[in-house]
Amino acid sequence: MGNWKMNGSLQTNQALLGELRELYDRTCGSDLVVCVPAPYLAQTQQLLDGTPITWGGQDVSAHDKGAYTGEVSAAMLSEFGSRWALVGHSERRTLHGETDQVVADKALAALRGGLTPVVCVGESLQERDQGQVAEVIERQLKPVLALGDEAIARLVIAYEPVWAIGTGRSATPEQAREVHALIRKLVGDAGKNVPLLYGGSVKPDNAGELFAMDNIDGALVGGASLVATEFYAIAN
Numbered sequence: 001m002g003n004w005k006m007n008g009s010l011q012t013n014q015a016l017l018g019e020l021r022e023l024y025d026r027t028c029g030s031d032l033v034v035c036v037p038a039p040y041l042a043q044t045q046q047l048l049d050g051t052p053i054t055w056g057g058q059d060v061s062a063h064d065k066g067a068y069t070g071e072v073s074a075a076m077l078s079e080f081g082s083r084w085a086l087v088g089h090s091e092r093r094t095l096h097g098e099t100d101q102v103v104a105d106k107a108l109a110a111l112r113g114g115l116t117p118v119v120c121v122g123e124s125l126q127e128r129d130q131g132q133v134a135e136v137i138e139r140q141l142k143p144v145l146a147l148g149d150e151a152i153a154r155l156v157i158a159y160e161p162v163w164a165i166g167t168g169r170s171a172t173p174e175q176a177r178e179v180h181a182l183i184r185k186l187v188g189d190a191g192k193n194v195p196l197l198y199g200g201s202v203k204p205d206n207a208g209e210l211f212a213m214d215n216i217d218g219a220l221v222g223g224a225s226l227v228a229t230e231f232y233a234i235a236n
């Protein structure tokens with residue numbers, strides 16, 4: 001799953017999606033998803049409709065409609081063919097003050113709108129250094145898990161240690177494995193089939209060792225998803 005963040009233009013998107021479409025080979029066995037800036041959903045739909053590559057938003061409003069200037073609803077994402085919405089990306093949590101409860105509200109709004117929420121969690125470097133990883137992950141997931149078993153079964157969860165995002169410093173496969181095992185335990189029986197993605201400086205040269213770990217079912221890829229050959233190499 002690629003997270004373009006605030007990158008792209010009509011011209012570069014066309015080139016990137018065109019290349020991805022050409023590279024994508026059903027035999028690669030991975031699902032490819034791109035999460036694009038909202039203004040490019042129509043273009044993405046136009047270029048990817050009928051291909052095996054799916055798309056989604058990078059955020060979604062907790063509300064269904066109304067006086068929420070600047071927000072984009074799940075129904076709006078859906079209307080442009082989105083299947084997914086990232087919620088609680090660390091950049092939303094830190095730069096936009098999203099609380100754990102807001103993230104859960106957004107996940108619920110996504111589900112109401114027929115989207116699969118991709119709930120992002122992860123600790124800061126300071127929290128890791130202070131031995132608080134498990135505590136942080138549990139705290140972040142608590143209101144999401146309170147949505148109940150039916151909701152849990154429909155989630156995707158991405159573990160993205162904040163210190164690994166955009167830094168070129170990925171978590172080690174062992175560090176990621178540990179947290180993924182914890183998340184798998186927290187989602188319980190209801191979430192036994194929930195895909196768990198790792199994110200944070202995933203590149204073609206470290207993807208293999210991460211994906212070899214138990215409970216790492218895929219990746220949420222930022223920088224490398226902007227280069228078709230790199231993104232495809234990770235999926236492949």
Ligand code: PGA
Pocket residue numbers: 003160164165166167168199200201202220221222223224
């Ligand atoms: P990165 O970003 O791959 O550039 O580290 C990951 C993300 O923020 O989802």
